Structures are given as structure tokens and as C-alpha cells.
Amino acid sequence: MPLMRAAVTAVFAGFLCLSATAGPVDQDRLDQRLTRLADQNGIVGLAVAVIEDGEISFARGYGVTQLGGDPVTADTVFRWASLSKGVASSMVAKLAAEEQVSMSDTVAKFNTSLRLPGGGHTHATLENVLSHMVGIVPNAYDTTLEDGRDPATIRTSLGRLKAVCPVGECHTYQNVAFDAVTEVVEETSGRSYADMVERYIFEPLGMGQASFGRQKLQESLSWARPYRRRNTTSPPQLRSVKNAYYNVPAAGGVNGSILDLARFARAQMGLAPEVFDADTLADLHTPRVYTRREQSGMSRRYGGHLRDARYALGWRVYKYGEAGHRVVGHRGAVDGYRSLILFDPERDSGVVALWNSNLRTPVGIQFEVMDMIYDLPEKDWLQLDSE
Numbered sequence: 001m002p003l004m005r006a007a008v009t010a011v012f013a014g015f016l017c018l019s020a021t022a023g024p025v026d027q028d029r030l031d032q033r034l035t036r037l038a039d040q041n042g043i044v045g046l047a048v049a050v051i052e053d054g055e056i057s058f059a060r061g062y063g064v065t066q067l068g069g070d071p072v073t074a075d076t077v078f079r080w081a082s083l084s085k086g087v088a089s090s091m092v093a094k095l096a097a098e099e100q101v102s103m104s105d106t107v108a109k110f111n112t113s114l115r116l117p118g119g120g121h122t123h124a125t126l127e128n129v130l131s132h133m134v135g136i137v138p139n140a141y142d143t144t145l146e147d148g149r150d151p152a153t154i155r156t157s158l159g160r161l162k163a164v165c166p167v168g169e170c171h172t173y174q175n176v177a178f179d180a181v182t183e184v185v186e187e188t189s190g191r192s193y194a195d196m197v198e199r200y201i202f203e204p205l206g207m208g209q210a211s212f213g214r215q216k217l218q219e220s221l222s223w224a225r226p227y228r229r230r231n232t233t234s235p236p237q238l239r240s241v242k243n244a245y246y247n248v249p250a251a252g253g254v255n256g257s258i259l260d261l262a263r264f265a266r267a268q269m270g271l272a273p274e275v276f277d278a279d280t281l282a283d284l285h286t287p288r289v290y291t292r293r294e295q296s297g298m299s300r301r302y303g304g305h306l307r308d309a310r311y312a313l314g315w316r317v318y319k320y321g322e323a324g325h326r327v328v329g330h331r332g333a334v335d336g337y338r339s340l341i342l343f344d345p346e347r348d349s350g351v352v353a354l355w356n357s358n359l360r361t362p363v364g365i366q367f368e369v370m371d372m373i374y375d376l377p378e379k380d381w382l383q384l385d386s387e
Helices: 027-038 081-097 117-122 126-130 142-146 151-160 180-189 193-202 214-219 258-268 278-285 292-302 361-373
Strands: 010-012 015-017 045-052 055-063 254-256 306-311 316-320 325-334 337-344 349-355
Touching: 027 045, 027 055, 027 361, 045 258, 045 361, 055 258, 081 126, 081 180, 081 193, 081 254, 081 258, 081 278, 081 325, 081 337, 117 151, 126 180, 142 151, 180 193, 193 258, 254 258, 258 278, 258 337, 258 349, 292 306, 325 361, 337 361, 349 361
Parallel strands: none
Antiparallel strands: 010 015, 015 055, 045 055, 045 349, 306 316, 316 325, 325 337, 337 349
């Protein structure tokens, strides 16, 4: 059953308003901004939800599931891409809370296919894997995964790479290596990874549209097709739904609606303590390493609005704005889909967004909403008024 304290007050044209109390987010202005954004070339479909003071105050779809198709609604299913990593770390944390595993357990304790240079897998811990501190080149063998090779075979071949740093001493973002936690969950539980996540996370949180795999995506009553533009002036082109990152479910296998994502965000704020207790969330969101590459990208694109970029367990942690508010989030991208989540766990407030194109502009949604939450001056983060 959905864990929401507010009643539904309006449902129309894909719009869902769930908060009975006005908050700092100007919903009319946000809706106008998102409507304009959805009219841009390159945007096909978009869904956005806002959480204010613990309530899902806004959830709306924009555009269409496919060109010439049905409108996107709050129940339209998208791929979550790398937001799946926060789901995976939360699943492992649930097992740790039940003392079935420990974050300090080595990968070698489990029957995983992961091998690391110089026998690094014999001392790499689950914490190292979930924080991308396994000492190999970033995104190792992602292209091989995309070419259709079996991920377990690829994980074994990682041991033949040259180490870029000792295990636990630097952050190098991974997908194939990260998915070793799928094998850990399955060995520990005796169940499939998808079944465990559904039982422990999706069902208790009322994430009714959330699932794993291409078949489940395409069986959804409303699902967004993937699109991609070749350049800034070309129209979006329909893509096929590719299976590669579904084969690494912990790294990129989740599907879900914007309401599913908003419910998951609430739980990460501590608003579903029967699912994630305070100690579990503290462990998940405690930074393990400074991410220089991420900080450089944030500074270049957004002028340092997000600072001190660090990585926790499947989550990024930043300081927001000049006041340095602590925020937690992540972004994701697979061919034809993008996603984001950003929230302030102290204020029980944040924003989530899903869209079915490769356009980067909607990343600015997180700043437009969080600036409202912090009562900061308006800025054209969506580049709607730029000449």
C-alpha cells in the first residue's frame, strides 16, 4: 500500500496533486516551465514529481509515450537506468540490517564471478563495490556488455585489467563490476535478485508499476518508448529497447513510474522506517570518497551550484548552493532514457524526473525545484529563455 500521508486532491490530464497544504514549490510556475520544456525539440515524454515536507505534492506527465502516441501520465513506466544502483545498495543494506551480510564482507566470501587485478577481489568488500572503489578503469567493459556478452564472463575478465589504484583508494564508476551484488543477493537469499527487491522494497513501498527487465517494461499499460537525437537540430528518432543493461539489474535494470520513484525517494528520506530504518539510511548516504570527475562536470555545467561531490553506497552526496545544504541523489542514462533524483533528507523534500530521450536539458529540473525549496532566486536552469 502506498506510503503517503496526504489525500489525492486532483487528477486530470496526467496531473496528480497529492498535498493538501501549500509548500515552497510554486506548482503553477513549475508546471508552466515543464510545459514549455516539453515543447522543445528532442523532448518526447517527461514525468516529474516533487516531495515537500514528506508529501508527494506534485506528480505530472508531459509529452507523449511515443510520437503520435498517448500522453505521459504519473503512471507511465520509464527505465530508471543508474538510479537502479540506489535500489541495489538499499537491498544489500536490508540484508545487512538482518545480519545476513555485512558491508565489510569481502566479495571472495560469496560465489560471485567478479575478479579484480592482482587478486583484488579477495579483499574488496561489498562497501568497495557499492561505492565504485574497486581499482579498475571507469565503466570497465561497458562496450563489451553493450555488444551482448554475458556479464558474468565479463566480470571474470576484469581480473586481467591493469589496476588504476589499490582497491578502496579511488572512485572509478562501474556497471559490470557493480552488478556483482546481484550475485551476492541471490546466493545469500536463494531467490532471484528481482524477486528479493520486489518483496523487500517495491511491494512494501507501494511501487506498483516498478519491475525489472525489457518484457516487464513492454507489458506495462503505459510505457515510454526510447528516443535519441543525433544532434541539436535533428528530430528525435525512435530506438529499440536494448537489453544490455537489463543484464546487470543492480546497475541498470529497474523500470518504474514517476510515482514509484517518488515513493522510493520518500523512503530514502526516512519516511518509511518500517522498510529502511535510520541506521540503514545513515550507512547508505555516508560519503566514502570525493569524486573529482563528477565535481568537475557539475562546476562546468552548473557553476558550482552542487559542490563537494562525493559518493556513498549507490548514492551521490553534495553540498547545495552557497549555504551548503546536504543533498543526496543520482542520475541515470541508457540509450533513449534519462533519470534523476535529488533530495534533502533533513527537509524531507526533493525532486525526481524521468524522460525518454537523450536530451540533457531536463537535468536542470532538479535545480529549478530545489531552488524553490530553499527559497533561492529564480534562475533559468532549463535554458528556456536563453537567446
